[in-house]
Amino acid sequence: MARAGTHIVGLDIGTTKVCVLIAEPRSGGTIDIIGHGSAPSRGMRKGVVVNLDSCVASIKQAVEEAELVAGCTADRAFVGVAGAHVRGLNSRGVVAVSGRDHEVTRDDVQRVLASARAVNIPPDREIFHVLPQEFMVDDQEGIHDPAGMSGSKLQANVHIVTASVTAAQNLVNSVNRAGVEVEEIVLEQLAAAEAVLTPDEKEMGVALIDIGAGTTDLVIFERGAIRHIAALPAGGENVTNDIAVGLRTPIPEAERIKKKHGCALAGLVGEEDTVEVPTVGGRKPRVLSRTLLCEIIQPRVEEIFALIAEEFARSAFDRSLHAGVVLTGGGSMLEGIQEVAERTLNVPVRRGAPAGLGGLAEAAATPQHSTAVGLALYGARRRAEAPARVPHPFVLSRMGDMVKGWLSELF
Ligand SMILES: Nc1ncnc2c1ncn2[C@@H]1O[C@H](COP(=O)(O)OP(=O)(O)OP(=O)(O)O)[C@@H](O)[C@H]1O
Ligand SMILES: [Mg+2]
CATH class of the missing domain: 3.30.1490.110 (Dna Ligase; domain 1)
Structure with a gap:
């Protein structure tokens, strides 16, 4: 198989999925997606590797899939990092x-x-x-x-x-053991912002909220630069768990019900709507009102946004969000979540997904892919700014060397 050459690889190791995108840079800062791979993530919890072998296996699987689609190897990657340790x-x-x-x-x-x-x-x-x-x-x-x-x-x-040195090192080790060099470790919020925010929004003041499975990561931009970042230890997984407990149904069923029938605002649901809930132990499925399902979901979603409101206040940028809030990540696909966010945060809210991509764009244009797309876009920008920069195998003690990249972060 051909080596990746000028291709750029974005690697997002999330709580639920490992996502690999292989992209070719185009003029004007855009990219063509030429390969994509995804594998269920095992061995990651809230942004931290908890089982190295499982994590390595998941990365390998996603990388191999992307390589097959692209017809070239993904031997080095821009890797996202997030979680409470950041x-x-x-x-x-x-x-x-x-x-x-x-x-x-x-x-x-x-x-x-x-x-x-x-x-x-x-x-x-x-x-x-x-x-x-x-x-x-x-x-x-x-x-x-x-x-x-x-x-x-x-x-x-x-x-x-x-x-955290150990958390970052474990991430680097997992990627290396999957046969991939780390070209650069990138803050996931910075990457997702590349994929879904406009320069105007960043200038006016905006918060990007990436609702994943295990964590909700947020970043505030104002006057074109990052002012505040945070990671809250709650996400879509908590909603699923609440449904599993509330409806006494297994987690995979709760997850399916959430995606198909879930809604974050009970008021948006018709009174007649019903949901069929399989039960444990082989008994007959029950039929429940959809309103009941929403009454389980709504408090958890409100709680997540209340935590975000607290974080905004702590940042002291809560009055600077003139372009409002953008929601992304798989959790943002829940029906009614935008309405709950608007009510709790008192600012205009939109959903954000990667746009303007070429090539196999369809596979990457969903909110779950914002981070992976952003990593590839970030990589394309870095390469364009410093084409002579020799990518090096990432070693933590060399983080100090990254001085040379500081300026290009902004311009
Ligand atoms: N249609 C949908 N409706 C509601 N929730 C959804 C939908 N699609 C995906 N989700 C939820 O999105 C979450 C996964 O999102 P995402 O893929 O962004 O997470 P991740 O990157 O693996 O996790 P993290 O960023 O926390 O490490 C899961 O909790 C899943 O249930
Ligand atoms: Mg994620």
């Missing part, structure tokens, strides 16, 4: 502009980012993104690219993303 913090750096003519150079920009990065990180955590938000030259604020400007003091605001 944290973000805002930081600021300041340096004196060094040149005699007081013109800001690329070197000054690197130095100010290094200064912003110099925060105390516990030894069990490692920085894997330093995302510039804006620069200030003397008193002038809101600068995107300060190089070439004149002044004596250069400041930078950045968002620093850190991950």
